[in-house]
Amino acid sequence: MSLFDQKTVCKYCVEEIKPCKDEGIQCLECNQTVHLRCLKRGSVPGGLHGDVFFTYKCAECSASGVEVFIRNKASWMQIIVLVLYHLREKRPGLARRGFFHWRHHVASFIDKNWDIIFPPDTKMKKKWRGTIAGTLSHFSPFIFVSGTSIFNEPAWWTLKYTSLSPYVITQLHAEMINEKGVLKSKKLKVPSDAELFHKVLGVYVEDEEYLQTFIVNTIQVDIKDDYDKVPAVRKPVRTKRKGCSSSLNNPRKLFKDGSASLDLPIKPLRTEPEEKVQSQINCPKKEVTENAEGIKLYDPFCHYNTSLNKLAYLRGTSLYTKITGGIRREPFLSPYSEIYLKPYIRRDTEVFPAWLKLMAEIQLTVNTKYDDDYELPPRAPIDYTYVQPEHIPAINSLCNQFFWPGIDLTDSLKYPDFSCVVLYKRLIVGFAFLVPDVSYTENYMSFCFTRPGWRNCGIGRFMVYHLIQTSLGKDITLHVSINNPALFLYQKFGFKVEKVVLDFYDKYLICDYNDKSKHAFFCRLER
Numbered sequence: 001m002s003l004f005d006q007k008t009v010c011k012y013c014v015e016e017i018k019p020c021k022d023e024g025i026q027c028l029e030c031n032q033t034v035h036l037r038c039l040k041r042g043s044v045p046g047g048l049h050g051d052v053f054f055t056y057k058c059a060e061c062s063a064s065g066v067e068v069f070i071r072n073k074a075s076w077m078q079i080i081v082l083v084l085y086h087l088r089e090k091r092p093g094l095a096r097r098g099f100f101h102w103r104h105h106v107a108s109f110i111d112k113n114w115d116i117i118f119p120p121d122t123k124m125k126k127k128w129r130g131t132i133a134g135t136l137s138h139f140s141p142f143i144f145v146s147g148t149s150i151f152n153e154p155a156w157w158t159l160k161y162t163s164l165s166p167y168v169i170t171q172l173h174a175e176m177i178n179e180k181g182v183l184k185s186k187k188l189k190v191p192s193d194a195e196l197f198h199k200v201l202g203v204y205v206e207d208e209e210y211l212q213t214f215i216v217n218t219i220q221v222d223i224k225d226d227y228d229k230v231p232a233v234r235k236p237v238r239t240k241r242k243g244c245s246s247s248l249n250n251p252r253k254l255f256k257d258g259s260a261s262l263d264l265p266i267k268p269l270r271t272e273p274e275e276k277v278q279s280q281i282n283c284p285k286k287e288v289t290e291n292a293e294g295i296k297l298y299d300p301f302c303h304y305n306t307s308l309n310k311l312a313y314l315r316g317t318s319l320y321t322k323i324t325g326g327i328r329r330e331p332f333l334s335p336y337s338e339i340y341l342k343p344y345i346r347r348d349t350e351v352f353p354a355w356l357k358l359m360a361e362i363q364l365t366v367n368t369k370y371d372d373d374y375e376l377p378p379r380a381p382i383d384y385t386y387v388q389p390e391h392i393p394a395i396n397s398l399c400n401q402f403f404w405p406g407i408d409l410t411d412s413l414k415y416p417d418f419s420c421v422v423l424y425k426r427l428i429v430g431f432a433f434l435v436p437d438v439s440y441t442e443n444y445m446s447f448c449f450t451r452p453g454w455r456n457c458g459i460g461r462f463m464v465y466h467l468i469q470t471s472l473g474k475d476i477t478l479h480v481s482i483n484n485p486a487l488f489l490y491q492k493f494g495f496k497v498e499k500v501v502l503d504f505y506d507k508y509l510i511c512d513y514n515d516k517s518k519h520a521f522f523c524r525l526e527r
């Protein structure tokens with residue numbers, strides 16, 4: 001007997017219903033089944049992929065003529081299977097080689113969709129997140145597979161049988177429990193859950209196609225793997241830039257004195273999985289000093305290019321985005337909050353940073369020589385936006401130049417709500433990032449940077465202001481070098497120094513061009 005033997009057809013379209021492929025939901029009254037895709041309302045409430053855990057009445061059987069859905073109470077196993085199945089299908093980009101993080105992906109998804117997943121008035125128990133972790137281990141390795149052996153940390157999970165739908169897995173599990181009861185009543189030896197599940201699977205699912213088990217995704221680009229494929233550059237950028245003979249080519253010199261930088265490098269967060277930190281800070285001191293060949297760079301094409309001119313290298317951006325300099329005009333969906341973020345945070349037409357003043361002066365001086373009536377062309381506004389994939393190469397490149405090599409801020413795309421990128425036309429002039437949820441009550445400011453020449457005119461202030469606005473109700477913490485004038489800005493916003501961390505930047509500031517102290521203040525803004 002196989003679960004796939006019974007042939008059912010959809011009540012609405014009269015085509016066959018194929019379990020695991022073209023799932024259907026059964027009407028309580030007429031017992032006929034309807035494809036999820038054929039439902040009159042377009043999808044089940046909440047739209048979760050493969051979600052059939054409702055008590056359903058078709059349009060014909062319901063008194064009002066409208067389909068009725070009542071959420072069934074589901075076990076945690078069912079819920080997690082459902083969420084992983086949905087994420088696999090709809091959010092494959094979040095996965096790390098096919099695995100999802102139980103807290104950042106699974107628990108946060110459940111948290112955000114609580115009202116969809118649970119029957120109304122289901123109370124959130126205090127330790128429900130812990131239940132998720134427990135459930136995953138309990139049903140491992142026959143329903144869930146852990147990525148521990150691959151990532152060296154026990155946080156990554158996925159479904160073992162990738163082709164089985166949540167409904168079929170639930171059926172199999174019910175059969176397994178059934179079988180267990182039978183064995184117990186006969187006082188026979190009960191094998192382990194894993195063995196029993198496998199046995200049930202063999203009986204009910206005959207088709208090999210459905211028995212495919214998860215294979216670690218090697219095609220998908222993993223940031224860390226990618227480092228190895230990039231050819232090493234012989235010398236760090238800085239040395240190369242020093243070769244520029246003209247001082248005009250090197251704007252930093254002009255503005256070195258008195259420029260208040262707002263830069264503070266990231267601290268490897270204890271709550272962050274080690275691998276993740278590694279991918280952000282791929283620059284352990286040891287590796288660099290031992291490796292005389294030079295430092296591996298993430299993106300050799302974009303390394304010297306800190307404007308957005310290399311957009312042609314970026315796939316997945318629309319032509320419109322490319323020709324308008326990477327500034328999007330349409331709202332985009334945040335994978336973190338699942339809300340649409342506006343393409344702009346703010347547009348500033350007033351501010352006149354020192355660098356633009358200098359440029360204007362040069363333009364005036366040159367042009368008034370030949371034309372007394374010369375007028376400067378209108379200035380472009382300064383745009384504050386949320387981080388977008390097309391910003392990342394330029395931001396990484398700036399980090400490589402101004403902080404230390406190997407920084408990769410790709411992860412920030414997972415929570416664009418907590419970012420601010422400042423653009424002048426196609427040039428990135430500043431950026432600031434928060435890492436959300438480093439602890440239950442705390443967000444951490446990982447980077448805040450304004451280009452030299454664009455400082456002291458409120459850009460950094462607005463970025464910090466914006467980030468504070470995004471994390472209402474949560475403390476914000478940060479590290480700042482003890483001789484970095486940005487400290488005054490943070491203090492103006494109410495950040496208080498909590499402690500001094502000696503040699504905090506020791507690991508990072510390996511190149512001695514940075515004039516910042518290696519000691520840091522740890523500051524907190526209490527909410």
Ligand SMILES: [Zn+2]
Binds near residue numbers: 010012013015034038
């Ligand atoms: Zn149908």
Ligand SMILES: [Zn+2]
Binds near residue numbers: 059
């Ligand atoms: Zn019906």
